[in-house]
Amino acid sequence: MQKLIKELIQKNNSKIILVILDGLGGLPIEGKTELEVADKPNIDSLAKKSACGLHIPVAMGVTPGSGPGHLSLFGYDPIEWQIGRGVLEALGLGIELKKTDVAIRANYATMENGIVKDRRAGRIPTEESRKITEMLQKKINRIDNVDVILAPGMEHRFAIVLRFPKPLPSGSASIRDTDPQKEGKPPLSVLPENSSARKVAKVVEKLIKLISENIKGQEKANFILLRGFSQVPDIPCFEEVYGLSALCIATYPMYRGLAKLIGMDAPPISGETNEEIEFLKRNYERYDFFFLHIKKVDSYGEDGNFMGKASKISEFDKVLPDILNLNPAVLIITGDHSTPSLLKSHSWHPVPVLLKSPYVLGNTCNAFTEKECLKGELGIFPTVNLMTLALANSSRLKKFGA
Amino acid sequence: MQKLIKELIQKNNSKIILVILDGLGGLPIEGKTELEVADKPNIDSLAKKSACGLHIPVAMGVTPGSGPGHLSLFGYDPIEWQIGRGVLEALGLGIELKKTDVAIRANYATMENGIVKDRRAGRIPTEESRKITEMLQKKINRIDNVDVILAPGMEHRFAIVLRFPKPLPSGSASIRDTDPQKEGKPPLSVLPENSSARKVAKVVEKLIKLISENIKGQEKANFILLRGFSQVPDIPCFEEVYGLSALCIATYPMYRGLAKLIGMDAPPISGETNEEIEFLKRNYERYDFFFLHIKKVDSYGEDGNFMGKASKISEFDKVLPDILNLNPAVLIITGDHSTPSLLKSHSWHPVPVLLKSPYVLGNTCNAFTEKECLKGELGIFPTVNLMTLALANSSRLKKFGA
Numbered sequence: 001m002q003k004l005i006k007e008l009i010q011k012n013n014s015k016i017i018l019v020i021l022d023g024l025g026g027l028p029i030e031g032k033t034e035l036e037v038a039d040k041p042n043i044d045s046l047a048k049k050s051a052c053g054l055h056i057p058v059a060m061g062v063t064p065g066s067g068p069g070h071l072s073l074f075g076y077d078p079i080e081w082q083i084g085r086g087v088l089e090a091l092g093l094g095i096e097l098k099k100t101d102v103a104i105r106a107n108y109a110t111m112e113n114g115i116v117k118d119r120r121a122g123r124i125p126t127e128e129s130r131k132i133t134e135m136l137q138k139k140i141n142r143i144d145n146v147d148v149i150l151a152p153g154m155e156h157r158f159a160i161v162l163r164f165p166k167p168l169p170s171g172s173a174s175i176r177d178t179d180p181q182k183e184g185k186p187p188l189s190v191l192p193e194n195s196s197a198r199k200v201a202k203v204v205e206k207l208i209k210l211i212s213e214n215i216k217g218q219e220k221a222n223f224i225l226l227r228g229f230s231q232v233p234d235i236p237c238f239e240e241v242y243g244l245s246a247l248c249i250a251t252y253p254m255y256r257g258l259a260k261l262i263g264m265d266a267p268p269i270s271g272e273t274n275e276e277i278e279f280l281k282r283n284y285e286r287y288d289f290f291f292l293h294i295k296k297v298d299s300y301g302e303d304g305n306f307m308g309k310a311s312k313i314s315e316f317d318k319v320l321p322d323i324l325n326l327n328p329a330v331l332i333i334t335g336d337h338s339t340p341s342l343l344k345s346h347s348w349h350p351v352p353v354l355l356k357s358p359y360v361l362g363n364t365c366n367a368f369t370e371k372e373c374l375k376g377e378l379g380i381f382p383t384v385n386l387m388t389l390a391l392a393n394s395s396r397l398k399k400f401g402a
Numbered sequence: 403m404q405k406l407i408k409e410l411i412q413k414n415n416s417k418i419i420l421v422i423l424d425g426l427g428g429l430p431i432e433g434k435t436e437l438e439v440a441d442k443p444n445i446d447s448l449a450k451k452s453a454c455g456l457h458i459p460v461a462m463g464v465t466p467g468s469g470p471g472h473l474s475l476f477g478y479d480p481i482e483w484q485i486g487r488g489v490l491e492a493l494g495l496g497i498e499l500k501k502t503d504v505a506i507r508a509n510y511a512t513m514e515n516g517i518v519k520d521r522r523a524g525r526i527p528t529e530e531s532r533k534i535t536e537m538l539q540k541k542i543n544r545i546d547n548v549d550v551i552l553a554p555g556m557e558h559r560f561a562i563v564l565r566f567p568k569p570l571p572s573g574s575a576s577i578r579d580t581d582p583q584k585e586g587k588p589p590l591s592v593l594p595e596n597s598s599a600r601k602v603a604k605v606v607e608k609l610i611k612l613i614s615e616n617i618k619g620q621e622k623a624n625f626i627l628l629r630g631f632s633q634v635p636d637i638p639c640f641e642e643v644y645g646l647s648a649l650c651i652a653t654y655p656m657y658r659g660l661a662k663l664i665g666m667d668a669p670p671i672s673g674e675t676n677e678e679i680e681f682l683k684r685n686y687e688r689y690d691f692f693f694l695h696i697k698k699v700d701s702y703g704e705d706g707n708f709m710g711k712a713s714k715i716s717e718f719d720k721v722l723p724d725i726l727n728l729n730p731a732v733l734i735i736t737g738d739h740s741t742p743s744l745l746k747s748h749s750w751h752p753v754p755v756l757l758k759s760p761y762v763l764g765n766t767c768n769a770f771t772e773k774e775c776l777k778g779e780l781g782i783f784p785t786v787n788l789m790t791l792a793l794a795n796s797s798r799l800k801k802f803g804a
Contacts, residue, residue, distance in 0.1 A: 001461065004481065008464070359429060359745065361772055377752075377772070379782035381462060388463030392750040399748055400460050401467035401480065402490040 002075060002241050005388055005397070009243040014329035014394040016244065017280075017290045020073065021316060022066075023298025024335025025054075025351045025370055027342045029306050034341060035352065035369040038310040040317035043333065043354075046324070047368035051360035053378025054350035054370070055386060057337050063348045069336030070258050074238060074291075075387030083261070084173065084230020090159040091257025093151035097161065097232045102173045102200050104160040105228040108132065108221035109179075114186050119179065120156045121221040132221055133158045139214055143206050156221065162203055171196045172231060175204065179225035187225055200229070237263035238289075242391060247283055249276050250293035259291060277319050284326055292323075301339030302346075309341050329394040331356040332386065333368070350380055357393035404477060404643050407790055407799070411645040416731035416796040418646065419682075419692045422475065423718060424468075425700025426737025427456075427753045427772055429744045431708050436743060437754065437771045440712040442719035445735065445756075448726070449770035453762035455780025456752035456772070457788060459739050465750045471738030472660050476640060476693075477789030485663070486575065486632020492561040493659025495553035499563065499634045504575045504602050506562040507630040510534065510623035516588050521581065522558040523623040534623055535560045541616055545608050558623065564605055573598045574633060577606065581627035589627055602631070639665035640691075644793060649685055651678050652695035661693060679721050686728055694725075703741030704748075711743050731796040733758040734788065735770070752782050759795035 026034040057064040057072045058079065067088050068078035086103035097103060108129060110118035121129075130152040137150040147163035174193035180186065190208065192201040208224060216222050238246050240263075248259030248266035256266035265287070269279050273294055280290055294316060300308035323331065334353035337346050352373040354365075365372040374380075378389070391397045428436040459466040459474045460481065469490050470480035488505035499505060510531060512520035523531075532554040539552040549565035576595035582588065592610065594603040610626060618624050640648050642665075650661030650668035658668035667689070671681050675696055682692055696718060702710035725733065736755035739748050754775040756767075767774040776782075780791070793799045 004461070004464070359742070359749070359751075361430060361435070361751075363430075363433075364773060364776060375776070377776060379456075379776075381782075385462035388461065389750075390463075392463035392465065397463065397465065397750070399465045399467050401470040401484060402487050 001077075001384070001388075002236065004400070005075070005391065006241050008397045008400060009391070010396055010398050011243045012395060014396065015284070015288060015290070015326070016330045016390050016394050017292060017323060017326070017328045017332070018073065018390070019292045019323070019331070019333045020070070020294065021297040021313065021333065021335050022293065022295050023301045023337060023339025023346065025338030025340070025347075025349050026301065026309065027340035027349065029342055033370055034301070034306060034310040035313060038313035038317070040314055040368065042317045042320040044367040046320065046333075046356055047354045047365050047372065049362045050354040050356045051362070051378050052352070052354045052365045052368070052373045052376030054373050054380045055334065055353050055383040056350050056380065057383045061348045063346050064337045065346065066254065066336060067258060070255065072383035073334070073336055073386060074262060075241070075384055076235065076262070077384055081233055081235055083233060083258070085228025086159070086173070086230040087232060088254065089153070089228065090151060090161050091261070092254035093153055093159045094253035094257070095149060095151050095159065095161055096260065097257070098163060099167045099232055099234070100164045101232055102162045102164070102168070103230055104162070104226050106158050106160050107179065107225045107227075108156045108158070109223045109225045110220050111187070111223035116180055116183055116185060116187055116223070116225070118220070119183055119225060123155045124220050126154050129153070129156055129158065129221065132215060132218065136211055136214055140207070140210050143203050143210070146203050148207060160207070160226070162200065162207070168200065168231060169196045170231065170234070172200050173197065173229040175201050175229040177227040178208070179227050187223070232261065235262055239263055242289070242387065243396070244289040245287045246289040246291065247287040248291045248293070249279050250291070250295070251276065252293070252295050255293045255295075264291065273316060273319055277322050280323070281326065297335070298339045301341050302344055304341050304344040306341035329357065330390050332390060334386075351383070353378065353386065355389060355393060359393055403479070403786070403790070404638065406802070407477070407793065408643050410799045410802055411793070412798055412800050413645045414797055416798065417686070417690060417692070417728070418732045418792050418796050419694060419725060419728070419730045419734070420475065420792065421694045421725070421733070421735045422472070422696065423699040423715065423735065423737050424695065424697050425703045425739060425741025425748065427740025427742070427749075427751050428703065428711065429742035429751065431744055435772055436703070436708060436712040437715060440715035440719070442716055442770065444719045444722040446769040448722065448735075448758055449756045449767050449774065451764045452756040452758045453764070453780050454754070454756045454767045454770070454775045454778030456775050456782045457736065457755050457785040458752050458782065459785040463750045465748050466739045467748065468656065468738060469660060472657065474785035475736070475738055475788060476664060477643070477786055478637065478664070479786055483635055483637055485635060485660070487630025488561070488575070488632040489634060490656065491555070491630065492553060492563050493663070494656035495555055495561045496655035496659070497551060497553050497561065497563055498662065499659070500565060501569045501634055501636070502566045503634055504564045504566070504570070505632055506564070506628050508560050508562050509581065509627045510558045510560070511625045511627045512622050513589070513625035518582060518585055518587055518589055518625070518627070520622070521585055521627060525557045526622050528556050531555070531558060531560065531623065534617060534620065538613055538616055542609070542612050545605050545612070548605050550609060562609070562628070564602065564609070570602065570633065571598045572633065572636070574602050575599065575631040577603050577631040579629040580610070581629050589625070634663065637664055641665055644691070644789065645798070646691040647689045648691040648693065649689040650693045650695070651681050652693070652697070653678065654695070654697050657695045657697070666693065675718060675721055679724050682725070683728070699737070700741045703743050704746055706743050706746040708743035731759065732792050734792060736788070753785070755780065755788065757791060757795060761795050
């Protein structure tokens with residue numbers, strides 16, 4: 001589909017803003033969903049004039065992680081383009097990945113007589129874990145001709161990036177996890193799953209040995225277990241596919257990392273929604289497409305904090321007029337997946353969406369809620385089609401066939 | 403999908419009428435769409451009793467040309483079956499194409515010292531252009547063993563068909579456009595894009611030379627530029643796939659040409675909707691399936707004539723009782739794409755559809771409009787599935803599996 005779209009692209013000066021309220025969709029508690037209790041007069045009024053609907057990030061019943069959720073929003077089939085766990089972990093810890101990298105999720109573990117006694121090293125405090133990782137990085141930064149980058153994470157977690165001098169053939173990161181997944185077993189050996197992974201596996205073996213030697217004296221974190229060996233996917237560049245120069249506005253490193261993977265500009269910014277909006281305004285003339293990511297809606301959902309999630313939606317409502325004042329050709333407000341407070345986790349439920357443009361029917365929904373969006377002109381559709389709609393509504397697609 | 407359907411076909415004596423109001427769907431101007439302002443008591447009353455919905459011709463956000471729009475209605479995947487520009491142009495100018503043909507879109511152009519000065523020869527008047535084309539046809543009707551057919555078009559445009567003695571291998575028309583797309587450049591050479599196109603390219607070179615010699619004295623139209631070299635696709639025959647003998651009733655040559663490509667009978671007829679209905683009645687006993695094409699709805703939409711488009715819908719409403727009197731097993735009223743007067747062009751918006759049959763829920767819509775169809779029992783679905791629904795509702799499909 002992206003191939004077809006690429007052939008139909010025509011450029012113009014229109015602007016597209018995609019606002020992602022992370023984890024937007026919800027489920028009722030005491031009869032109402034978070035969207036139904038949120039105070040959001042501006043969003044509701046916009047929904048009435050917009051094309052509304054619900055979208056399905058991966059497939060009916062499938063709960064997406066943040067990676068697939070966002071790739072789908074950007075028009076990449078999330079089943080075709082799977083981002084490895086190691087890559088997502090490294091991106092989330094703020095490492096900028098290159099095409100020559102292999103990324104790995106790592107755990108500190110407690111080993112006793114060759115047996116894994118605690119896979120999480122007693123969930124050692126983040127500060128303690130960070131000190132160990134920083135000590136290791138000082139001692140180990142290169143194996144043969146491979147740069148080694150270590151990034152501290154939460155508690156026992158950290159990420160490892162092996163930066164090779166040249167891009168590796170695909171399949172080079174097909175290495176079995178060394179984590180035995182159960183206590184009382186020895187760690188698994190570093191097993192390349194095909195011949196092109198042998199080169200990476202040898203470096204990994206040396207790395208495990210080096211790290212073990214340096215931490216064997218620690219009380220708890222005296223060994224490491226590795227999972228999710230992965231390469232950066234050879235994914236088409238967003239601007240090449242859509243002809244849109246794109247800016248990612250996100251305070252969390254993982255979303256910036258994802259955006260960078262597809263070639264968006266994603267400078268680090270910090271602060272709350274207000275700071276993000278200021279950043280959008282300052283950069284508005286410089287790009288065609290803006291991905292504005294608002295994280296906290298999801299965070300409260302994951303905590304099961306129903307009113308907290310609703311209040312974050314209300315908070316966004318207050319800045320919506322600032323975005324509307326920019327008068328983009330297309331403004332989309334949606335989420336990357338649902339995170340019902342009831343479930344305290346991501347879920348499979350379709351995500352409400354509104355699309356503002358001059359070329360919509362409008363007047364099908366009375367508010368921006370899950371139930372009202374069901375009445376909308378967009379119906380229930382695959383998330384991966386949303387970018388095509390954005391392009392069409394900004395007059396950036398030629399007719400297909402004569 | 404067509405392969406599966408073919409296996410399930412069972413024949414009977416039922417009749418299916420597919421009415422295409424070309425460019426049917428619209429967008430609101432001052433709050434209402436063309437369908438919402440049209441006076442159409444008969445269609446609205448039928449919609450109440452029918453299965454309604456909206457269909458998407460190619461993909462969400464993709465604006466279909468007439469070719470893909472109609473192929474999709476006939477159950478052919480419009481991405482799999484792409485009809486070349488040259489073929490569509492030739493069909494539109496009334497040439498009947500054979501499997502041995504290569505069709506080309508041609509422009510008269512003004513050349514000066516080997517440079518294209520005007521790609522459209524000053525948009526010379528249609529009558530002048532026609533005279534030149536007719537003069538050329540008299541002088542050139544054969545190159546080697548290839549028949550040359552020229553068809554005059556509007557202004558600087560015409561079509562060329564090269565009729566080879568035997569069918570050509572596929573890929574034989576893969577020849578680069580000679581139109582440089584910009585003034586101030588020389589025309590591009592005739593470049594075959596693969597080895598099987600060499601044979602055709604040689605004939606094309608000779609043809610350009612012959613035509614140039616004959617028109618070099620013209621003031622404006624002294625050269626030709628060629629685009630859209632294409633072969634007739636080897637597309638399955640409608641009757642073979644569906645077991646339906648089919649009649650196309652259309653006043654515009656392109657739609658008859660498209661219908662003929664898939665083996666429908668499509669005799670030339672002229673006149674307005676009334677003449678088309680009379681033609682339908684006269685031929686009603688002779689066929690199973692009737693594709694009744696009403697062009698003017700689209701034409702007014704393309705002109706941005708909102709009330710004109712609405713009046714053409716109202717006009718159709720008046721003849722609907724005549725169609726209903728024939729009592730077909732299935733009557734479908736829809737369009738091949740939307741043409742909102744607001745956009746003055748084809749658009750990507752889903753197309754309203756009603757399907758009358760004894761086997762529907764009904765009573766979900768109060769009128770035949772975009773918004774009412776959103777409430778319909780067919781939902782929003784790919785156009786390519788419509789034929790299967792028509793077959794099912796006329797009891798022409800067996801059960802799949804035991």
